[in-house]
Amino acid sequence: xxxxxxxxxxHNGCIQPVRGSYGAIRIASRRRRYPAVRPWSLLIVLFxxxxxxxxxxxxxxxxxxxxxxxxxxxxxxxxxxxxxxTVTVEVRNADLSSGAASAKSYHLHYYLDAxxxxxxxxxAIPATGAWASSTKTTHEWSITGAGxxxxxxxxxxxxxxxxxxxxxxxxxxxxxxxxxxxxxSSASSSTPTKTSPATAGGGC
Numbered sequence: 001x002x003x004x005x006x007x008x009x010x011h012n013g014c015i016q017p018v019r020g021s022y023g024a025i026r027i028a029s030r031r032r033r034y035p036a037v038r039p040w041s042l043l044i045v046l047f048x049x050x051x052x053x054x055x056x057x058x059x060x061x062x063x064x065x066x067x068x069x070x071x072x073x074x075x076x077x078x079x080x081x082x083x084x085x086t087v088t089v090e091v092r093n094a095d096l097s098s099g100a101a102s103a104k105s106y107h108l109h110y111y112l113d114a115x116x117x118x119x120x121x122x123x124a125i126p127a128t129g130a131w132a133s134s135t136k137t138t139h140e141w142s143i144t145g146a147g148x149x150x151x152x153x154x155x156x157x158x159x160x161x162x163x164x165x166x167x168x169x170x171x172x173x174x175x176x177x178x179x180x181x182x183x184x185s186s187a188s189s190s191t192p193t194k195t196s197p198a199t200a201g202g203g204c
Contacts, residue, residue, distance in 0.1 A: 067094035067106065067167050069155055076171045080149075086140045089153050089169065096135040097158075109160075110139040111152040111170075120164035124156040133160070146177040 072088045074080065087110060097105040114129025125131065132139055143149055152170035156162055 065093040067155055067163065068092045069094075069108075069153060069167055069169050071151070071153060071169045071171050074151070074171060074173050076173075078171070078173045080143055080173050080175045083144060083175065084140060084142050085151070085173065086138055087151050087153065089137050091137060091155065094155060094167075096137070106155050106157060106163075107133060107135045108137070108139075109133055109154045109156050110141075111150070111154070112141050112143070113150055114152070116152050116154060116168060116170070118154070118162045118166035118168065120162055120166070122161070124154055124160050124162050143173075143175055146175050149173055149175060 069089050069091045072090055074085055074087070078085075089108065091108070095105045096107055109124050110132045111126060112130040114126040114131055117124055117126055130141075141151065150170055150172055152168060154162060154169075155167040162168075
């Protein structure tokens with residue numbers, strides 16, 4: 001074979017003899033080259049994908065209606081006579097149930113002169129004051145003692161925990177002092193008492 005190597009292309013065009021030093025034939029492969037993927041570019045893609053997913057869930061939570069409640073009656077500063085009052089509330093965007101495991105199924109805690117616990121990781125049962133658990137939107141209290149009293153309601157989960165953020169409504173009512181019914185005081189003992197004269201005997 002002479003010094004000048006003959007160029008020849010294989011059937012698939014992948015192998016060709018080329019001219020080499022001292023008349024040697026060097027075989028070169030034609031390989032398809034792909035662009036290299038750099039690690040930092042992959043991180044950028046993952047970052048934007050994660051940010052998009054987080055934004056989706058954030059907007060979904062922000063646009064979804066949140067549970068809410070308000071006390072319809074009694075109103076703040078209402079005078080409660082007779083020692084009994086019925087608290088009536090309105091609940092929105094929440095299902096009241098005593099046993100369902102739904103994520104939007106709750107019940108109510110009614111409070112009377114209680115310190116309302118609102119910590120999400122704690123219990124909604126107060127340490128002091130009166131309270132009652134119910135799935136109804138009305139509850140009757142018997143209030144004793146004249147003066148100001150706080151009536152409150154909280155929407156809680158099935159395991160008696162406050163929501164995050166807490167959903168609470170409260171009003172302050174007043175029980176007036178009872179009217180005095182005692183009888184007027186009797187006359188002073190120093191007042192002279194009128195006595196009837198003694199009946200005289202029949203003699204002269």
